[in-house]
Amino acid sequence: MNPRGLRPVDLAREHGLSTQAVRNYEDEGILPPAERTPSGYRRYTPAHAQALRAFLALRPGYGHGVAAEILRSAHRGDTGTLFRLIDGAHAELLRERDTLAEVTTALGALTAAPETYPRTPVETYPRTPVEPTVGTLARQLGLHPASLRKWEAAGILHPRRDPATGHRRYPPGAVRDAYVARQLRRGGFPLERIRVFTQQLRGAGDTDALGEVLAEWHGRLHRRSRAMLAAGRELDAYLDLVGAP
Template sequence: MTPRALRPVDLAREHGLSAQAVRNYEDDGILPPAERSASGYRQYTAVHAQALRAFLALRPGYGHRTAAELLRAANRGDDEVLFRLIDQAHAELLHERDVLDQVTVALGDLTAAPVPDDRPAELSIGALAHQLGMHPASLRKWEDAGILRPHRDPITGRRGYPPDVVRDAHVARQLRRGGYPLRRIEQFVDQLRAAGDTTALEDVLAEWRVRLRRRSGAMLAAGAHLDDYLHTRAPDRPSYAYFTFRKVK
């Protein structure tokens, strides 16, 4: 018995989407091309329904763009691109987790390290740039963005960076490495200045760690949906989850 053809609205209802969104996903290559009825209506199948489930499951962990690229690669049967995209996303997530750990360590160093007696009252822009491994022009850009507030010599106009501004620069450097935009960093540094300590940064780091944990969990859960779609699309192809289980067993 031939399975009943599914309409765009049938796929949409499962996820609270509009029928037009489902059609758009097909037009974007996220869903494989549908057959058309004699009157021109799209006729979807269980394969399309599983493709949509896989895409929506992938999106929270991988983001819309990568999730769409994953489905396009799956629809082409391009395993090389598919697995490369998965590996790249996991590598980027690991890199962000490493940066978070580095920021956490840097915070501990900033709060725990004693200030040496011979430490200069202020650093020059060149000295601070060297300490951070940056170009002085980047520090001037951060100043324009409101992130840094160096002292200016009233006669020469030269910038001087006292310890609290040096702290802000180190914090900004680590947050920038973590992918935070300048506007978000400026808001955070303002909170740090107002608080007078690093409590605000600890809150940001805790929020960051929760976000990474959620992404990791979403990527893990989405793998099962993607594997189901690959198997639904090509029933003769063994499920990767099943193959791995059998091999370990």
Template sequence: MRPVDLAREHGLSAQAVRNYEDAGVLPPAERGETGYRRYTPRHAEALRAFLALRRGHGHQRASEIMRATNRGDTESAYRLVDAAHVALLAERDTRAEVAAALGGLSTAAPEPVGAPLTVGELARRLGVHPATLRTWETAGILRPGRDRATGYRHYGPDLVRDAEIARQLRRGGHPLRQVARFLDALREAGGAEALRDFLDAWQRRLTARSRDLLAGAARLDAYLTLLDRS
């Protein structure tokens, strides 16, 4: 087969196929008497595997997997694939933690706050010790500003909201790490209602990525089977 024959199946250019070979994504092709590259069904299957892997792993990681496979280092290829699944599982767990925290969160609007509060004022409002707020700051839960004149911490409305949410979650038994993750997601989404939409979209992305990883693994397995028979 010519480069254009491999390219046509996927809507690629012939040059893209040649570039993939040069990058090690495809195994080296034999050359004809005229110097043109000759591709085989093995190259076609390698290209299918790479394009399928790329959807779930991204271009760079998919390239690394294919290079390892083509040089016979299947152990490295398996490790790269496994690492992607481990990372996806960790992200899935994080999303579940955030969803659980949101489910146990009071939807009642907090009492309004006027001027920024000091550590002591916020601690009294929450019914906690000032040292607790400093611990939350160390954990990344709260990020107070500082008064330019005194250097003292101060907490505006958004931080008071975050502190009240943190109190609810801590009372619900959530560890500091989970509380920090939840508030990071809440800030990124822009509020509790937006966070629910954010979580739904996040779940859809996780599902799509899982399917893409499975499809890539299936294509890689087909390519490995072909190599075993060669």
């Protein structure tokens, strides 16, 4: 190492960053404070270089905010907080993976119920020329109107308001979501999981497209898991350098 230490440009070049980005990371506490030369220039060490490697490795799997807090905790020697952040991110990833598995299972259940849903999940609700009111749709579903209002509050249903009366009207997409939600509720799914499912369904538009969305979702989780796994090596190397307890 240069006896005068590493410059911001030395850290930046390794990762294709600007020197200002490196300085910003120090200002955010992602890098520990650097010594200054008599003329005021930053002087970094191999520990700073490894801290930057660890942060950039952590960011794809943990996100910018959590990755930054992990590094700040490491600089303080607060490994208790550091490991809680890591454990929390892994728990969140597992919950999302469970949600994906449940959504995939629910899609299969909807497709495999011809006596109730003779076509794809997108086409398994009664087609009516008039958008039903909350009372009409509730009767079709065998539910109380309060259930539909609760699903609306949870972000599952998105009815429109009749401009003349202010009453709720359910366009075909909302009717479809209501039938999907009813089946998922009968399967014991919580409202938050149903909200995620219907969001995916609305974005996909049909069963085949939803399958592609689910595959993309699975790929995203896989990449995040691999990124978290790889980041552990860089973080461990940094903790070794700073002698974390």
